[in-house]
Amino acid sequence: MGGLAYAQGGGSGGAPNPLVQFLPLVLVFAVFYFLLIRPQQQKAKTHRAMIDNLKRNDEVVTAGGLYGRVVELNEKIVTLEIASNVRVRVDRPRIEEVVTAIKPSTSKGSGSDKSERKEK
Numbered sequence: 001m002g003g004l005a006y007a008q009g010g011g012s013g014g015a016p017n018p019l020v021q022f023l024p025l026v027l028v029f030a031v032f033y034f035l036l037i038r039p040q041q042q043k044a045k046t047h048r049a050m051i052d053n054l055k056r057n058d059e060v061v062t063a064g065g066l067y068g069r070v071v072e073l074n075e076k077i078v079t080l081e082i083a084s085n086v087r088v089r090v091d092r093p094r095i096e097e098v099v100t101a102i103k104p105s106t107s108k109g110s111g112s113d114k115s116e117r118k119e120k
Contacts (some may be wrong), residue, residue: 051092054078063094 054060058070060080068080071087078090 047093050098051095054092054095054098058098059100060098061096062090063096066090067099 054070054073056070056073059067060070060078061067062080066080066082066088068082068088070078071081072079074092076092078092078095079087080090081087
């Protein structure tokens with residue numbers, strides 16, 4: 001008989017489980033969902049609720065940075081008064097937030113802690 005020996009294919013250890021192959025992809029999707037997609041959905045939901053609850057005389061800020069008071073509401077358009085007898089029409093979704101007027105503080109600081117430091 002001839003002395004030919006044929007090498008057998010070495011065992012490759014078997015193919016990896018398909019679940020193990022897709023696990024990194026699933027983890028990346030989970031990270032994207034919890035860090036990017038879900039917070040954006042929550043922000044959009046709160047913005048939508050704020051837009052739906054707008055009412056006359058609300059003080060608002062637009063996406064362009066205009067401060068104004070709501071004088072008229074429509075389904076798609078909000079009319080703002082930004083100065084006396086100056087009104088602008090703004091697309092309703094472009095309202096960024098409802099703000100309240102900041103009242104100036106009437107109480108003044110006593111400054112007593114500075115005088116106590118000087119005495120020491």
